Amino acid sequence: MFLKVNMCLTPFTVTGPDYPVTAIVGEDIVLPCHLSPRMSAKNMEVRWFQSEFSSFVHLYQHGKDQYEQQMPEYHGRTELLQAGITDGNVALRIANIRPSDEGQYHCLVQDGVFYEEAVLELKVAGKPRSVRDECTRLSLGIGVGCMYLTSMFLPARVHMLTLMSRAIWPSGQSL
Structure with missing residues (x-):
């Protein structure tokens, strides 16, 4: 008996902005990231991290956000935006931006053994204040x-x- 198994992994690319995203201290920011071609990421792993893969800013796995081993400085401040996840939108919201949030972010999406990532830059500016004499x-x-x-x-x-x-x-x- 011969069993034929078709494993069809649909290749995709992960895309983020090619320019720095700017945030203001104390405000919320959305780091854009999406799959191309558009496809659902609902059953994929989405990992946002800075320099180390194992130290994650945010992890979406098995259809839900995983906060147990999240970097402590991001605890309670991140969420993967669910609204467009079925269209390949895997944007991350970071609340209450801090100066220490500035730097490179990796948006890695994995489907089985296939994965791709995009790297984007977050710049953090101070709070605006009015110019007054x-x-x-x-x-x-x-x-x-x-x-x-x-x-x-x-x-x-x-x-x-x-x-x-x-x-x-x-x-x-x-x-």
Whole structure:
């Protein structure tokens, strides 16, 4: 008796953006990743990790998210977006972005013995704040001065300006 088994693994590619994804500290971000051609990833393994395969940011396996061995710094902050998983969308949401989240992320999708991955870059910026001038009485004996920010993101560089329109830079040098 001869038994013929057809194992048909459909090859796919895993695609992410070819540009850095930018996130703001404290906000949520979605790291895009999808299969091409479009196919369901519901029964596949999806592993998001940074530098080490075994230390994962998020793991989707056996049709559900696996949090037991997740990296502690991501515990309670990640989810694989389920809305498009049947169309090959395996995007990851990271909540409450931290500066330490910045870096490379690997989106690896495995179906049986076949796997592919995409690598993307996450850049983290500080919280935006409004640019405002604050005038205050300086206790250094030089009179009233104004302080202004030169950046929309924290940490901002602060400069002092006296009423005589003479800038005093942080290094102590005058303009």
